[in-house]
Amino acid sequence: MTDVTHIPAAETSTDSDSALTKAFDPQAIEPGWAQRWRSEPFRADATSGREPFTIVIPPPNVTGNLHLGHALDNTLIDTLIRHRRMAGFETLYLPGMDHAGISTQVVVERQLREQGVSRHDLGREKFLDTVWEWKAESGGIILNQLARLGVSADWTRERFTMDEGLSRAVRHQFVRLYHDGAAYRGERIVNWDVAAQTTLSELEIDREVRRGKMTTLAYRLRDPQAAASNGEMGEIRIATVRPETIFADQAIAVHPTDTRFAHLVGQEARIPLTGRYVPIITDEAVEMEFGVGALKITPAHDPTDFEIGERHGLARPSVIDLDGNLTGDLVPAAFRGMERFTARKAVVKALTESGDLIEEKDHDTAIGLSERTKVPVEPIVSTQWFVHMKPFAQQVLDGLEKGEITLTPERYGKVNSDWLENIRDWNISRQLWWGHQIPAWYDDQGTIYVPSPENPDLDCDQDPRYAHLTLRRDPDVFDTWFSSNLWPFSTLGWPDVDSEDFRRFYPTQVLVTGYDILFFWVARMQMAGYSLTGQAPFQTVMLHGLYLDEKGQKMSKSKGNGIDPLELFDQYGVDACRFAFAFLSTGGQDIRHDPRRFEQGRNFANKLWNAARFARMRLAEATPGLTGTDDLTRYVRAASEVPVGPMPRSRDILAALKERDDLGLADRWIISRLNAVTAEATAHLNDFDLGAAIRVLYAFTWDEFCDWYIEAAKPALSGGNLGTLATLKAVLEHILKLLHPFMPFVTSEIYAALGHRQQLAVHTWPVQSADLHDAHATHAFDALRAAVAAARSLKNELGISPQDRLNVLVEGELASIVHDNAPVVEAIARVTLVPTLEGRTLTLVEQGVTVRVLLDGTVDIAEWLGKQKKRLAEFDKQIRQAQGKLGSEAFVARAPAEVIEEERRRVADFGAQKQRLEGVLAQFG
RNA sequence: GGGCGGUUAGCUCAGCGGUAGAGCUCUCGCCUUACAAGCGAGCUGUCGUAGGUUCAAAUCCUAUACCGCCCACCA
16 A cells, blocks of 8 residues: 555665765755655545545745745644655645735735836736736745645645636635525625725734823713713713714714713714714613713714614714725815824814813724734725625534534634634625626616526626626625635535545545634634535644744744744755754644754754664675665565565564564664654654654654664674664664654655665555564663663763773672673673672662772762762652552552552662662771 | 633753653763764752642642733723
8 A cells, every 4th residue: 555656756866875975964865855746746546545634735825935834834734644644544735825815916016016007007907917927927936935845745736716716616605605695795884904995804903002092072062051960061071082083973872871971862962173963872882981981973983883873873974085084074174185193183183272172191092903004994884795604603613512623722622613603794805806806796776696506607797687787797806715715625626526536535634724813714614614515624623833933922024033944944954944843833832933943953864864874884884795775675675584575564574573583682672662652653643743743753763773772783783693783774764754754855865875766755654563562671671771871970980081991890680681781781881891899899779780880099989979878868768758658548549550569669679779779888888 | 801821950842640851051071983963971940829639739620920822892
């Protein structure tokens, strides 16, 4: 099953007969592999019969450059995909891009402006041609940058939200929503981006608290006999932060139970600076405690006022135009045409002069900014297309309830459902040109025509049924997210539900993205998925945190604190970066940039590279006359007694090795450890915990394989032990497989350099096997390690140069193991094991072994003695603690048996060590 | 106003019910023939604070402080 025949074989990027360079140079090997994975992509085979595993890319903006968020997304996706591919799934990593309505239009308009041209000069059609030209030339850089990351995407399935199929999907969606009554056109208060000249959805607005002024104004009553409760005769006071909008006021509102104003309700008051009177009304929405307890109602310029206005049947005249200037007959001539913020100051000045301004004080107010243009959003009343989301949200909520979609980390499940529960209608029309033009037509009477469900692809102005009418198409386009919410299935062929890809690869398995677009994208895909395809679009949502700068701040263009992943690639190599991303992504926590993690990754790649270099040298030495890679492979297969066949599995190789009689303790130990680590890493990968997986693999590879196994294997290798040589190679290759999803470049390169023709990416993921567990080897090698560490420590204590030999006596319960492996211990500790030592000794007591060296005159015994006495006290403490627990009836009665057993073992272990240490100290009286 | 996350070694972070860990930093010694992007030996923590649950708490619960984030129609 790993013989993935649909992946074309190609020459590896390295001539495997050439020596590996001493230091790993990522730049030398990465471009070759990246190029190969781009030009010979990992094509998903819809007919393979293997279980599918699909992840669609969060489509980056076509205008975009790779930033750390993308790098993180795609590293995690590719790691999962590479693992699942090796594990035998039919994997599909579907790449593509989003047309990104506003962003793209803004980019192209800016370029045109440099040439002194506006989009209106060109007209819609020509402008769109220009955008497509721009896309052909400059768009999609990001996909090449992504390829550099080494992603194993299926580039033959690349999609774009405005390509033909996806555009068709968008149209079908709209037609269906319209005829189901979910999509409707209505006059509502919407968010207007004055700079971009388009409406925005709630989500496209960032709230920012800004220091502003709250002004208290006096509105004169028509009936001068009436009085406000505060004693002011003939007026009612209101508070506002937008005095420039008073000209559009339609009422003054107080709370129905507010006794202070009860006698004024029903009266009329005059808007300052005008001669216009508005009624005083009551509404539940008024907060009695806030401000002065009364507010002006301006339905056209405030969402709350709009709702109050609807309840009371108020008119909603506007005094602000689409450019944000004061306009209309209601505005006194002096302010007409003024920009809204300039007008605010002018109005305040006029109110002060007229004596209607009672008070002006500082007030923090949350204002809405367009997330694109950063300009304060203007609420305006406008006729737009909306989608009634509630029923769709309910479908998702039911699905979440049933566990059809799992979020990881789990806590986002609640965030997800809370948002869905409070969902509001979605304004889907945008006053842009770049995007999917809304397939709705209007006749002269304003009647709406939308293509029929039977034939959604037929434009209404081409529909014979309407031939007698003059139809005009809606000029607006859809919100970009109205197409990206279809992404998991529009990319797979929907609305053709019979298409092979859709049937085979939908629903997808995992969605990987940052939690910051949970509402924008994830929740909307859920709703679209359930409503249009009848099922959840993905099983698992894996959310990662935000990538922050070194100070822990969000990266943003305005702050200029962005970090360019491409520079990180140059500086550390892509593998190192991927290592860092995986290492840093734990539990959906935000990630603070830390160059040290990238250095760690670079060092690790180098470490692996050099371990491989060592193995390769030893393999070459052991097989004189070996020239070609085939010879090498054949040799090692023979050495490990595995029948030559297509791609032997790691487990089989290790199992065969284990049967050999020429393995040493270290060989048996590393095989057992490798087996355990394989199980751990695999479990973490299956749980989507990539951080945990890479940590386990890093620690094992560096600390156990490189620092202990390779060192311990050296004597046997020098002695020509073929079992050890085969173990070295098998374990290394096994490690390469485990690390491949995380660091595909260096592992592929090494694997090729070891003589393999078939690239590593298509090999089988190693599985753990109970047969490979060797408790005895683990126990024994631990004793050996303790002895070596103690011997080294003593040499250090004596100030003996590491190269110089030293006579060492090993005693203790496990001393025989050390003696049985004397050559190994002597080699890696650089000591000579002796049966006896005459005279006083410097000694270290460890678990299972006591290590002694002869004391010479140069050592400060007092210091050493002090340390040993501390240790003795520590042993005592440990023994006392353990005995204390064992002496407690509650503990013995309630703790699990293995915990009790562990405490017994501790008493015995520390007891033995204490006894040995006391013996040692006895020689000093 | 509601919700969520964080607080663990000098720094950045894992661990999240059974003897406190990593990388970097720091100290000492090493160019030991895979690797100085390295090797060996060390030093470093009342796991924010206060209660509670438990045989056992960094880990669970309840408060609380401080940082950060998200949501929200107090003009």
